[in-house]
Amino acid sequence: MKILVATEKPFAAEAVNGIKEVIENAGHKLVLLEKGSKADLINAVSDAEGLIVRSDIVDKEVFDAAKQLKVVVRAGAGYDNIDLAEATAKGVCVMNTPGQNSNAVAELVFGMAIMMIRNNYNGKAGTELKEKSLGIHAYGQVGRNVARIAKGFNMTVTALDPFVKDEDMTAEGVKPMHTVEELYSNNQFVSLHIPATAQTKQSVTKELICKLPQNGVLINTARKEVIDEAGLAAALEVRPDIRYIADVKPNNAEELTEKFGDRVFFTPKKMGAQTAEANIKAGIAAAEQVVAHLRDGWNHFQVNK
Ligand code: 3PG
DSSP, X not given: OEEEEEESSOOOHHHHHHHHHHHHHTTOEEEEXXXXXXXXXXXXXXXXXXXXXXSOOBOHHHHHHOTTOOEEEESSSOOTTBOHHHHHHTTOEEEEXXXXXXXXXXXXXXXXXXXXXXXXXXXXXXXXXXXXXXXEESOSHHHHHHHHHHHXXXXXXXXXXXXXXXXXXXXXXXXXXXSHHHHHXXXXXXXXXXXXXXXXXXXXXXXHHTTSOTTOEEEEOSOGGGBOHHHHHHHHHHOTTOEEEESSOOTTHXXXXXXXXXXXXXXXXXXXXXXXXXXXXXXXXXXHHHHHHHHHOOOTXXXXX
């Protein structure tokens, strides 16, 4: 059977080799489409039984073209790029690979935070993370890795997640918070790890951002959609001490950079999961999941049940 790996942002070469091995050992054929256009994807998916993507958009047009498709695996965590209703209507199983790239994203949180608080290494005295407060907005796989690393920096760590029990956080040395207001008011650093859903989109508002204490730093390695971007601009305007770091360039990036200069930073391309280790883990897990699904319908991480 044909399994298409279509990634606008290519996996590391070692990951592609591993994916190829898993697919070929199971007797399938790998077709690799890197940096392709939507038209290339539509063309390549037409006779594929399995599809592996990253943040690539898999919408109705793609599903309409994919006449043989049985399974799509998003090699990563967030699956907001996939039209789940359309997949379900066409009887296609959609899975993600939870946890496989979470350490990479968590490490970038600190990489970007340090770059910001050391003034982009411009020679001016910066500040340290030690003994500062960190609020983790959603305590999932990435949030947990962020907490683990933060403890190494000797930060005080709190988190908000209605789906995680207080005692589970406490057992991991993390103080539970119960409202967003409480999380933002009590932490100089807030790191966002909420998925982009109908409930969370635009939920980080001016009012919330302005609750950050003096010299607050908001770090977004989640999705740009969770931020109310006009509200972010307004918050940065009224609170000249606040800084914003994102691995997801906002739509108003140009305006923000022009107005706020070094107080904002955006990676030019989403880089959180872009390490060889994360590519290998998420890519190979995706390949194994596609193979297992085509073998016997395995669907452990199905997200469109
Ligand atoms: C994820 O949801 O897994 C991350 O945002 C990584 O996305 P990427 O695979 O497009 O880098």
